[in-house]
Amino acid sequence: MILADAILTLVSIVFGMMLRLEIIYSEYSLFGYFLREIWPFIIFAVFLRPTVFYFTGIYKHLWRYATWRDFIRLAESILLGSIILSLATLLIIYPLWMYTFPRSLLILEGMFSIFLLGGWRVVLKFSERYPGDFKWDKTVFNEFRRVLIVGAGSAGAQMARELWDNPQLNLRPVAMLDDDARKIGRKTQGLKVFGPIIKLPEIIQTQGIDEVIIAIPSAAEQTIQNLRHMCQVSQVSCSVVPPLSDILGTSSDSSFSKFRLPMSMPQITGEEIHAVVRVMQSRNLSIGAQTIAFEKSAAEVADAAYAVAVANGTAGLHLCVIAAGVGPDDEVITTPFSFVASANCILYERATPVFVDIDPETLNIDPGKIESAITSRTRAIIPVHIFGQPADMDPILAIAQRHNLLVIEDACEAIGAEYKGRRVGALGKAGTFAFYPNKQATAAEGGVLVTNDEEWANLFRSLRNQGRDQFDEWLMHSRLGYNYRLSELNAAVGMVQMKRIEDLLRKRESVANEYIKRLRKIEGVSPLRLALTTTRMSWFVYPVRFSEVINRDLVMTLLAERGIPSRPYFTPIHLQPFYRKRYDYKPGDFPESEKAGNSILALPFYADMKPEEVALVCDTLAEVVGEVKSSSSSA
Numbered sequence: 035m036i037l038a039d040a041i042l043t044l045v046s047i048v049f050g051m052m053l054r055l056e057i058i059y060s061e062y063s064l065f066g067y068f069l070r071e072i073w074p075f076i077i078f079a080v081f082l083r084p085t086v087f088y089f090t091g092i093y094k095h096l097w098r099y100a101t102w103r104d105f106i107r108l109a110e111s112i113l114l115g116s117i118i119l120s121l122a123t124l125l126i127i128y129p130l131w132m133y134t135f136p137r138s139l140l141i142l143e144g145m146f147s148i149f150l151l152g153g154w155r156v157v158l159k160f161s162e163r164y165p166g167d168f169k170w171d172k173t174v175f176n177e178f179r180r181v182l183i184v185g186a187g188s189a190g191a192q193m194a195r196e197l198w199d200n201p202q203l204n205l206r207p208v209a210m211l212d213d214d215a216r217k218i219g220r221k222t223q224g225l226k227v228f229g230p231i232i233k234l235p236e237i238i239q240t241q242g243i244d245e246v247i248i249a250i251p252s253a254a255e256q257t258i259q260n261l262r263h264m265c266q267v268s269q270v271s272c273s274v275v276p277p278l279s280d281i282l283g284t285s286s287d288s289s290f291s292k293f294r295l296p297m298s299m300p301q302i303t304g305e306e307i308h309a310v311v312r313v314m315q316s317r318n319l320s321i322g323a324q325t326i327a328f329e330k331s332a333a334e335v336a337d338a339a340y341a342v343a344v345a346n347g348t349a350g351l352h353l354c355v356i357a358a359g360v361g362p363d364d365e366v367i368t369t370p371f372s373f374v375a376s377a378n379c380i381l382y383e384r385a386t387p388v389f390v391d392i393d394p395e396t397l398n399i400d401p402g403k404i405e406s407a408i409t410s411r412t413r414a415i416i417p418v419h420i421f422g423q424p425a426d427m428d429p430i431l432a433i434a435q436r437h438n439l440l441v442i443e444d445a446c447e448a449i450g451a452e453y454k455g456r457r458v459g460a461l462g463k464a465g466t467f468a469f470y471p472n473k474q475a476t477a478a479e480g481g482v483l484v485t486n487d488e489e490w491a492n493l494f495r496s497l498r499n500q501g502r503d504q505f506d507e508w509l510m511h512s513r514l515g516y517n518y519r520l521s522e523l524n525a526a527v528g529m530v531q532m533k534r535i536e537d538l539l540r541k542r543e544s545v546a547n548e549y550i551k552r553l554r555k556i557e558g559v560s561p562l563r564l565a566l567t568t569t570r571m572s573w574f575v576y577p578v579r580f581s582e583v584i585n586r587d588l589v590m591t592l593l594a595e596r597g598i599p600s601r602p603y604f605t606p607i608h609l610q611p612f613y614r615k616r617y618d619y620k621p622g623d624f625p626e627s628e629k630a631g632n633s634i635l636a637l638p639f640y641a642d643m644k645p646e647e648v649a650l651v652c653d654t655l656a657e658v659v660g661e662v663k664s665s666s667s668s669a
């Protein structure tokens with residue numbers, strides 16, 4: 035760009051000289067006399083113009099745009115350059131090197147510069163907007179919409195950068211708005227920060243705003259609603275960054291209470307948004323650098339040699355079952371106290387899930403009950419690290435070895451958890467992490483298989499990609515496979531989250547500790563007990579267990595009435611309608627799982643949950659539990 039400007043400045047001078055030569059000094063030759071005399075002027079001018087542009091900010095953003103406002107700023111910049119050029123010529127260049135003072139050349143050069151440099155920017159703009167199809171009759175010269183970014187934090191700054199970098203959006207950030215007194219009056223990303231936020235309608239008016247973007251990911255839903263309302267009243271359009279609840283379709287979900295305290299909430303920062311935009315810009319949307327990087331980070335977290343990303347946790351479990359060679363006549367042992375996918379993955383291969391009840395303390399499969407469930411048809415065991423607490427793996431692995439069974443870990447809820455100091459995931463033959471938005475780290479959707487077996491890793495890569503082997507020719511498929519690929523967009527989000535996994539796990543742990551501290555005071559409500567073998571808990575949800583005298587479902591209803599969402603975990607898999615019908619299961623078959631399923635409630639829980647929010651939940655819970663107890667004792 036700088037070089038182009040310098041060349042065009044040179045061309046402007048040559049044009050100016052030719053005109054001047056013809057009109058005034060036609061008896062002199064252009065190169066023989068005039069150029070010899072004027073070269074110091076040319077050199078100075080060619081350096082000066084880009085330098086002035088640099089200092090007046092033309093290179094910062096303007097070269098990519100071509101609105102009238104930009105054109106005026108460019109003309110101003112050229113005029114400033116011409117003034118400096120005139121002064122330098124008059125005071126230094128003319129007295130030292132030149133016979134005449136080139137007044138008319140200065141004027142002509144300035145005019146040609148405006149024409150050539152301005153025109154060059156217009157051409158750039160259109161060629162950028164219509165790459166490969168640069169037709170003047172098709173182009174529409176849109177004015178940019180003036181954008182106010184609410185939130186001058188990292189998400190706001192990120193948004194400003196994105197808008198600058200993407201002129202085709204036709205959105206121009208012109209100011210920011212924030213409540214932070216330290217930021218008000220200063221500049222962020224070259225934009226003045228106004229404040230406080232309550233002044234939104236006034237700023238919209240005074241700054242001539244066309245569009246407002248709210249970039250405060252941590253704002254309470256109520257704050258967002260208020261801001262939206264102000265925009266509506268001011269008749270400007272408004273969007274929220276990240277509108278994650280919209281993307282996920284959870285905004286109308288009942289998991290958001292009327293006070294908008296969410297049940298769970300992923301931590302999405304400008305980095306995730308930036309990562310997604312970068313992938314879009316790269317045009318490489320599947321099986322690319324992001325997937326590879328995401329896999330590498332997951333392998334590191336699990337201390338595993340290999341990781342393979344797939345579309346979701348269920349797909350990962352399914353591929354493990356296939357890799358284990360499980361077929362229609364086989365049985366696979368697992369726990370009934372889990373999410374239904376832990377057993378569905380066995381049914382996908384037409385094998386039979388055999389349930390083994392849980393240890394009531396840890397809520398994980400009870401190793402002491404596994405051996406009696408093993409038959410000649412048993413092929414594998416799928417322990418689930420429920421709520422992020424590792425199952426008791428050593429006895430499970432020992433049993434598996436004794437009976438020649440494979441162990442597949444359902445670690446969908448337990449990324450980063452440690453069993454006796456060892457990371458879960460690849461303690462058995464293979465395991466799967468899940469990245470749904472309520473998980474410790476999210477990719478919006480996604481799963482990663484981890485294993486230490488290279489053959490299994492290669493098999494997973496083939497199975498997720500329609501059965502194509504690494505060296506298969508184009509559209510050749512060595513085996514029956516699936517489309518379980520993860521998009522680069524998901525992988526990019528997952529990758530950014532994995533970079534912060536330690537921080538995310540630490541934050542969740544401190545929210546859990548806050549809960550533990552406050553729940554001590556509520557009689558009849560117990561937190562999850564951690565096993566001695568759990569050297570690191572990876573908190574997935576925050577479950578509490580009620581004593582038998584407390585009606586859990588009534589507590590849930592009363593909490594909801596007070597604006598606190600909660601969820602029962604889990605209806606045991608064997609009592610799911612489909613399993614009951616197919617296998618004739620009935621209540622009483624797995625009593626510990628059923629007792630847990632009837633008495634556990636998960637409370638709102640997410641990494642960015644504030645201590646005041648935990649306090650609100652616990653105070654409300656104490657109130658509600660008191661009410662439920664007194665109503666049952668008076669009944």
Ligand SMILES: Cc1ncc(COP(=O)(O)O)c(C=O)c1O
Pocket residue numbers: 346347348349372373375376418444446447468469470480481
């Ligand atoms: C224990 C368990 N297994 C499997 C899954 C399935 O993961 P996904 O929803 O990514 O398919 C989940 C998801 O919540 C889970 O909690």
